[in-house]
Amino acid sequence: MAFKLTRRTFLQSAALAAMSAPLAKIAYAESTLAPAALEAKGTFADETVCGGICEMCFWRCQIIGKKRGDRLVKLEGNPKSIDNGAAICARGNAGIQMLYDPDRLKYPLKNTGERGKPVWKRISWDEAFAEIGEKLGAAIKKYGAHGLCMFPHGASAKYPMQFFDNIVGTPNISEASFFQCRGVRDTAYMSSTSIPPNESVDMANAKVIFLLGSHLGENIHVSHIKNYIQGLQNGAKLIVVDPRYSAAAAKSDVWLAIKPGTDTAFLLAMINYLIEKKKYQADFVENHTAGLDELTVGVREWTLARAAAECDLPAEKIQLVADMLAENAPNVSLHPGRHVSWYGNDFQRQRALACLTALLGAYYVRGGWCPGKAPKVEEIGWAKSEHDEKFDLNIKEDGKRKYPFSPPGTPTDLIRDTAISGNPYPIKACVIWGQNPIQTIPDQEKTKNMLKQMDFVLCVDIQPTDITMWADILLPQASYLERYDLIKTGVQWNLADKHQQYIAARMPLSPPLFERKDQVFITNAIAKALGHGDKIPAESLEQLVDKSLAAAGLSLSQLKKEDGIHIQDGKDPFVIPEDFEVLLFNEEIADAGFPGVPTYIPVPQPPPGFARLVYGRVQVHTFNRTQNNAWLHQEMPVNPLWINDETAAKLGLKDGDTVGFVNQDGVKSPTTTIVKATPGIRKDVVYMAHGYGSKNPLLTVGVGAGVDDTQLISKASVDPESGTHGMRNNFVQLIKDGKTLDIPA
Amino acid sequence: MQYGMIIDLDRCVGCHACVIACKAEWDVPTEFARNWVRHLGPAKIGEEMAMSYYVGLCNHCADPVCVTDCPGEPLEVTFSNPKTGEKKTATVPATWKDPIDGTVQIDKSRCIGCGACIEACPYHARYLNPALIDAIGSDGKADKCTYCKPRFEQGLPPACVQTCITGARIFGDLDDPASEVAQYVKKGAVGLEAKGGNLGPNSRYFGKKKDMDLLFSTSTPELAGLEKAGRRALMAKIMQPAMKAAGELTVLGLVGAAAVKALADKE
Structure with missing residues (x-):
């Protein structure tokens, strides 16, 4: 009984109290003196500090901090924000736990063990920089700048990336945000509309919102979600195409449980139908597109019936969706997606989406694709320079690009394969900055083999992610709450509201704790160690930001006076540039040997006994980077396996059963997760959230929690136009109580 | 006056911001929570597929079962309406329903941590916070959502409402027909009444029929077996004289109180 206090229960409850209570309360419990805060006071009366910009994900909501003493x-959301307002998501709220997470990196560390099995020794910053200078310097001297590769991510990696790119001069830089995420979207749209689309759809004012495999509602980007929900509240019809009954599908008017990988066929059938029935926006097509004739011929074979068979959907549903879009055009939001590196046929699918949007005339119109007119600021950084193309792995001997529509940087596998083979040249030093390639890049063994053959590996991060186990030197970086950062600009979240623009810069809400340093401090010291001290563009991050703000007639002190956000009058975004043109047929793509009109390329199908593994998001995590956050972990400690309920019943699996995995290459998951049996997923697919199953024991909260989907994605399907990684052509069987279960077709 | 909260499931995306904001605002220990988001489905509701969220918190019931058996020492308390200046005096134990604003509150300095109220609440909206300890409640104190009373008394929205990214949480006076919450009730927002109960939950839900059906079919609680709660309260009452003595003997401190408690248990 709970109130029967024995010595044992007393010790238990005291231990529990020690775990959960702030220090002040423990002191009270031990002394039982003054009547301390039995009633939490709330934070509303605490001191407010302005100027924060969140980076629990990359949407960068503007925030404020509540401060009690030094802590x-x-x-909270910055009430002055015209973007997220006073609201922030679960992760944003949980930033406090990130800041004070005792597992975070605190001091520079040197690995005195092996890569992958590190034994860490605390060293000073001076020792760290001496060693980095020596080892990186030696590799560059011996192998050239191209003997170094870099895997950067996020705001903190921008400055060092510019340094290694422009000053050191290596072309071998691969960003996960491009090659494993949204790069193919951007290059496909640029080959269609000349503009990367971001997620600039005016959903709040749309009559129809069309989502192709989107995680809206599971991926929480605050102003974007506000925009989406406002659209639904205003009466927009929602169409969701997804093999799974996703969070978005749950709010949809029409849900199409499409066969995975066939999305392009579905889009082409709608394009064909709109052209055949002359249901497209003729004026827009005439004035702002080129190549209708080629497109007409190119998609002719894609009748509704053929697409229905290919996509495993009723033909009348495809027609219904096409009609809904046509009847409500041009005020329709065809979402360009964000993470779209799916099947290795992604460039063509994204092109199809861009072209369908054009047929519907849904560019620069209310409810369509329309970027807000954000204010311009100048970015100060390292001086630009040109690379010697000789060492660009994406350029073939004939001078042509291997992946002509690659995002900026070098396609990941060109770097990994070159490093492992030594052909055409050795890559022997590796800098990893804010990225966790173990859980961003498919085929973990290849990444490990690349790292094993390096002469030197440097990691810079805020926390001991799995990749940091492979570092020789590991540097602790100040988090987004502990540093300045470059500028965030934008417009009010709902384009229908008064046109406004904002400029905000990240300012620290806490001084850096322990020996953490920001990216300018670290990069500048590395620059000096490598003999580039004379080219340093700013002495501190604060100065760098101030210089950039000066270009917009602002300063950090002025921004502080304005509570962290400068707001000014905006401009009407619903004006189509006269020269805006969508290439329905792109000759450049055709000349490069690829289909010039959007074309469907079928994807590999699961072998008997296997189901396709599809991964996604949960509301409380940003992939792996929030896994060690105690508050967020508490909300969703594992990533349940979604499996069709009838399939589960055939396998004798119930909700909550524990399962592991083996994939088509025999890769087994070292951890397990629980079953979620549901009618809301197709039988040929299983699904789990991405980013779980950390392996670094230093992440004491996240380690071993759930299953690492990336480990099971050992096959990377490289998109032929862009060189980006499709990751959804991997197939799994389940393991229950040591037995491998064949998944019935 | 009766404060209430509406959860608009059409707006909710199940992001858990409300849960984490509450944790931060009120020092709620990591492993506990004053509010929660449970993901429901996807499941078949009739012929339709549905997926939604059980976004829960204290219901500040019209007739709360959690306050009746509280063995905490009764105290005469004067409640006042900050708007009208109206005053009401009532003798209440350590947890009560506020006769002015209709919220259900706890006085932690009088809570002995017996757990009777926690057992009684069919929604599991209360938990024992082991971090809150004093001489009369050495196992911790009952804790729960207050509708952020200290915040709304300052004119601020509850922390969960302020951080809600889609405006899915709406707080206000259900008795004021002009309030947004009252408008929602008019449109059909309903509380999750316990099976066979008549508690009158004042946290209410609004959404599409299939989502509401999913919520109500999966999340309607049974009334708690009140015998257990009653037993707890009774035991606590028996112990009270000893506890009171211990409380007065502050020099004895926690260990002393524990000793007295252990004695009481033996008896």
């Missing part, structure tokens, strides 16, 4: 106790 931040709460984060």
Whole structure:
């Protein structure tokens, strides 16, 4: 009984109290003196500190901190924000736990063990920089700048990336945000509309919102979600195409449980139908597109019936969706997606989406694709320079690009394969900055083999992610709450509201704790160690940001006076540039040997006994980077396996059963997760959230929690036009109680 | 006056911001929560597929079962309406329903941590916070959502409402027909009444029929077996004289109180 206090229960409850209570309360419990805070006071009366910009994900909501003494106790949306307002998501709220996470990196560390099995020794910053200078310097001297590769991610990696790119001069830089995420979207749209689309759809004012495999509602980007929900509240019809009954599908008017990988066929059938029935926006097509004739011929074979068979959908549903879009055009939001590196046929699918949007005339119109007119600021950084193309792995001997529509940087596998083979040249030093390639890049063994053959590996991060186990030197970086950063600009979240623009810069809400340093401090010291001290563009991050702000007639001190956000009058975004043109047929793509009109390329199908593994998001995590956050972990400690309920019943699996995995290449998951049996997923697919199953024991909260989907994605399907990684052509069987279960077709 | 909260499931995306904001605002220990988001489905509701969220918190019931058996020492308390200046005096134990604003509150300095109220609440909206300890409640104190009373008394929205990214949480006076919450009730927002109960939950839900059906079919609680709660309260009452003595003997401190408690248990 709970109130029967024995010595044992007393010790238990005291231990529990010690775990969960702030220090002040423990002191009270031990002394039982003054009547301390039995009633939490709330944070609303605490001091407010302005100027924060969140980076629990990359949407960068503007935040404020509540501070009690030296300690931040709460984060809130900046009430002045015209983007997220006073609201922030679960992760944003949980930033406090990131800041004070005892597992975070605190001091520079040197690996005195092996890569992958590190034994860490604390060293000074001076020792760290001496060693980095020596080892990186030696590799560059011996192998050239191209003997170095870099895997950067996020705001903190921008400055060092510019340094290694422009000053050191290596072309071998691969960003996960491009090659494993949205790069193929951007290059496909640029080959269609000349503009990367971001997620600039005016959903709040749309009559129809069309989502192709989107995680809206599971991926929480605050102003974007506000925009989407406002659209639904205003009466927009929602169409969701997804093999799974996703969070978005749950709010949809029409859900199409499409066969995975066939999305392009579905889009082409709608394009064909709109052209055949002359249901497209003729004026827009005439004035702002080129190549209708080629497109007409190119998609002719894609009748509704053929697409229905290919996509495993009723033909009348495809027609219904096409009609809904046509009847409500041009005020329709065809979402360009964000993470779209799916099947290795992604460039063509994204092109099809861009072309369908054009047929519907849904560019620069209310409810369509329309970027807000954000204010311009100048970015100060390292001086630009040209690379010697000789060492660009994406350029073939004939001078042509291997992946002509690659995003900026070098396609990941060109770097990994070159490093492992030594052909055409050795890559012997590796800098990893804010990225966790173990859980961003498919085929973990290849990444490990690349790292094993390096002469030197440097990692810079805020926390001991799995990749940091492979570092020789590991540097602790100040987090987004502990540093300045480059500028965030934008417009009010709903384009229908008064046109406004904002400029915000990240300012620290807490000084850096322990020996953490920001990216400018670290990069500048590396630059000096490598003999590039004379080219340093700013002495501190604060100065760098101030210089950039000066170009917009602002300063950090002015921004502070304005509570962290400068707001000014905006411009009407619903004006189509006269020269805006969508290439329905792109000659450049055709000349490069690829289909010039959007074309469907079928994807591999699961072998008997296997189901396709599809991964996604949960509301409380940003992939792997939030897994060690105690508050967020508490909300969703594992990533349940979604499996069709009838399939589960055939396998004798119930909700909550524990399962592991083996994939088509025999890769087994070292951890397990629980079953979620549901009618809301197709039988040929299983699904789990991405980013779980950390392996670094230093992440004491996240380690071993759930299953690492990336480990099971050992096959990377490289998109032929862009060189980006399709990751959804991997197939799994389940393991229950040591037995491998064949998944019935 | 009766404060209430509406959860608009059409707006909710199940992001858990409400849960984490509450944790930060009120020092709720990591492993506990004053509010929660449970993901429901996807499941078949009739012929339709549905997926939604059970976004829960204290219901500040019209007739709360959690306050009746509280063995905490009764105290005469004067409640006042900050708007009208109206005053009401009532003798209440350590947890009560506020006669002015209709919220259900706890006085932690009088809570002995017996757990009777926690057992009684069919929604599991209360938990024992082991971090809150004093001489009379050495196992911790009952804790729960207050509708952020200290915040709304300052004119601020509850922390969960302020951080809600889609405006899915709406707070206000259900008795004021002009309030947004009252408008929602008019449109059909309903509380999750316990099976066979008549508690009158004042946290209410609004959404599409299939989502509401999913919520109500999966999340309607049974009334708690009140015998257990009653037993707890009774035991606590028996112990009270000893506890009171211990409380007065602050020099004895926690260990002393524990000793007295252990004695009481033996008896």
